[in-house]
Amino acid sequence: MRVVRLESEIDFDGWRDAARALRAEGVAPEAVVWTVERDLFEGAGSFPPHKGEGRAPEIGEGRILKVPAAFVDLAKTVILHRSPERLSLLYRILHRLEAQPKLLANPADVNVAKARDMAKNVGRAIHKMHAFVRFRLVEDVTPETFVAWFEPAHRVTEAASPFFARRFANMNWSILTPDACVHWDRSFLTMSPGADPADAPSQDAQEEMWRTYYASIFNPARLNPVMMKQEMPKRYWRNLPEAALIPQLIEQAQNQTDLMVTAQPTKPSERVLKAALRHSRDGSYGESNLANLEEVAAGVQVCRRCDLWRDATQGVPGVGPALLSGRAANLMIVGEQPGDQEDLQGAPFVGPAGQLLAKAMAEAGVVRAQTFVTNAVKHFKHEPRGKRRIHKTPDRGEVQACRWWLDAERRLVAPKVILALGATAGLAVFGKAVPIGQSRGQPQPLSDGGQGLVSWHPSYLLRVPDPDAKARAYAQLVEDLKQAWTLAGEAF
C-alpha cells in the first residue's frame, strides 16, 4: 500500500507528480491511498520529493506517459470537488488511459461518467458563486471597497475569481470563504487563507432596496418553491440577504392570489370606453373608389381580402409617378409579390430580385423614376422554416383578391404598357394563365386600353441552375424591357 500526501485539497501539481511517479512504477489504483497534509511541515520527506518538474516520466521500456490534453483539463476541475474519492478516481482513469487512449471520448464509461459528473458539479459551483456572491460596501473608505462572505459548494474560490476581476475591474473587493480568500486591488488578484464570517461587513444599506425589489418582482399567482429551490439550493440561503423573505412570501402567496381571483373587476370609466370604440380597428376598407395612390397605400395596410396579411409585416403598394401627379408613368412593371426584404422595408423590388431587375432596366435604358413598379399580390406569402422565410407562390384566390388593388393602381396610373413579370403577374394582368416562354415579345391589348407584355420574373433567373439558360433568360428580360419601353413611347 502506497500513501501519497498532497499539500492541499486542490494541490493539482502535487497530485500530478505523484500520479506520474506511481504510474511509471506501474502501481495499481487499488494500491494507493491519497491523503491531504494539513500541516505542511509534518509532511517532510513524504512522497514526492520534487514538485512540478513538468516532464513526462518514462513508463518502462522507454515509453513516455502521454495523456490527452482533455484529461489534464478534466483533472484540474475534478480536483476542486469536495469528494474524497476524486483523487483516486483520477488516478484510476490515468491508469486506464494507457490501454484505452480514447477512454475520455466514451461518456458511457463508469469512471468517465463519474469524473464528468464531478466536473459538472464543480462548474455549477463556480457558476453559483458568480451568481450568489453579495458584496457589501465597506463604509467610509476611498476608493470604493466591497467585501463579501461566501460559502462555495466546492473548493472553487480561486477558480471563480477571474470573472469578478473582469467584471469589477475598477473596484477594490475581497471575497472571503472558509477555504480561502481572494482580493482584488484593481491590478492583481491575491489569495489568503480561509476566514470567518465576522471578517466581512455585517450590513449594507442597499440590501433593503434589493429585498424590496425581490418581494415586488415575485408573482404570488405563480408560486413554485420547488423550482426555486432547485436553482437556488437552500445551502446558499444563509448568505443571501433576500432569502430571509422567502418563508413569508410563500405563506402570503395563496392568500393574495385568492383575493385577486375573487375580487370584483373594477369598472372602467365611460370616457375610456368611448375612446376605445373610436380607435377600434376592424380592418375594413371602404368600397368607394380610391381617389389617389396614397389611399391605395393606406388601404393595402389594413386589407383583409385574403389571409396573407396575418403573417406579413406590411402590405407593399406600388411605387412611381401617377396620372394625377403631373408626369404619369407610361410603363408599369408588375412583379409577383413582395419578398423577405420588401416585406420588411415596405417597398417593391428592393431585395435580390429587385437588384437584378434594376440592372436589367439600366441595360435596357428604362428609367426607374419614370416607371411605376408594383406587384400582383401586395403581401408576402411565405412559410416559416426556423429563422428563415421560404417564399410560396400565391394561389389563384389570393391573386384574385389582390386584383382589387392592382386594378386601382392601373386606373390611377393609366400606363400605356404593362409588363408582367412571371406567371403570377401574367395571371393578374391578363386575367388568365399566360405561358411566359411562348407569349413573350407579343403585345396583347388590355381591357383598360393599354397593351400588355410578359417576361421572366427576375427571381426565376436567380433560381435557374444552368448558367447558359440563365444568361439567355437574362438577355430576353433586357430585350423585353427595351420593347416595353419603346412601345410606351419613352425611347428616343
Next chain:
Amino acid sequence: MAILDLKRKLAILSDAAKYDASCASSGAQKRNSTDGKGVGSTEGMGICHAYAPDGRCISLLKILLTNFCIYDCAYCVNRVSSNVTRARFTVKEVVDLTLNFYKRNYIEGLFLSSGVIRTGDYTMEEMVRVAKSLRLDHDFRGYIHLKLIPEASPELAAGAGLYADRVSINVELPLDESLAALAPEKDAAGIKKAMGRMRLAIEDRNEPVKVGRAKPRKFATGQSTQLIIGADATKDGDILARSAALYGSYQLKRVYYSAFSPMADSSARLPLIRPPLVREHRLYQADWLMRFYGFSQGEIVAPGEDLDLTMDPKTAWALRNLGDFPVDVNTADRETLLRTPGLGTKGVDRILLARIQTRLTLEDVKRVCGSVKRAKPFIVTADWTPGAATDGAGLRASLVEPQQLSLF
C-alpha cells in the same frame, strides 16, 4: 400628489414590471471592464442572480420607468382605467439604482420598460436617456434590455439599439383580432413594422464596415417578444403558428409565453383565472421542438387545436407516430434520435460519441442521459427491446405526467 420615497417607487414599478416574462441576459457581445473606467461584463451566458418563490430567475433589474399609461389594454395592470398606484422614476434614479445593484453583484444589468406617457416618442426618448447615461456617463458594460415603444419614431428605436444589448416589442396577443379587441390603441400592423425595421437595423450592424466609413458602435444583437397565454380564446396551434411566423420574419432570439395571471384591479373584459402554467410550460416545450429538434409547427399541433396538457409534445407526437418506433440507439441517425421521447440534444450528442467505442446498453443510455424512464418504451439497446410495450394499450396511460399540481 404625495411624494413617494425611492423604496416605495421601486416597489410599485417593479410590481408593475413582473408580468413581462423575458429574463434572458445571454447573447450579448463579449466585453468586460478591464480596459474601462466603470463596471460590467457580459461573457456570453447570462447569470441568474436569484430565484423568486415563483421559480423564475432574477437576472436583471426589471422595472418600468413609469406605470402611468395613456393606453387601455385590458390584460395590463397599468392600463389607464386601472386604479393602481402610479409612480415615476427620474432618469438618474434608475441609473443609480442599476449601478448600486450591479456593484453588489445582485444583477446582470437593466431591463427597462415603461407605460406610454404623453407620446410614444417622448417615452422612448426618456428610456434611451437612461441607457445612454449608463453607457456614456458611467461606462457601464453590463447588460441592457430596452422595451421599444412601437409608435416611437424609427430614429429613436435605432437610438435604443445603439445602447441596448437587446430590444423587444411585445406582440402580447397571438391574433391581431384579439389585439384590436383587448388593446384598442395598439396597432398590430405598427408593431410588425417596428420589428421589421429593428431586424434590418440589427442585420445592418453585422454588415462589414466599408473602409473610411466609421459606423457608430451598436450594442443590440437581438430582439424578442412576448405572447400572453389564456387572456383570449386562441388555440395553441394558432399561437405556435404565430411564433413560427415571428421567428422567421424578424429573426427573434426568443418568443416568451406568459400565462395570463390574475392581478390586482383586473378588467371585467378578461377571465379571472389562475394562470395556465402547465399550458405555458407545454408551449415552451413545443417552441423548443421547433427550434432545436427539427419539428415543424404542423407536426406538433394543427391550427385550431390545443396541445395535450398531460404529456410533453414530443411524447404526444411519438404516440401518434408509433410506427416510427422503437428506435435503435446504436444505429439511428441524429435526427431520429432527437425525435425520440426522453432524449435531449445533449443526451443525443453523448450517445453518438459513446457508440463509436461501445454498443450501448440500457444502463449506458441511463448514464449519458440521466434517466431512461421516458425513453425506455421507445428505444432498442444492446440488451433491451420494448417488445409489445411500444404498441401496448397501456403505453399512453403510463406516460401521462401527474405533474399538474407540482407546477403550482
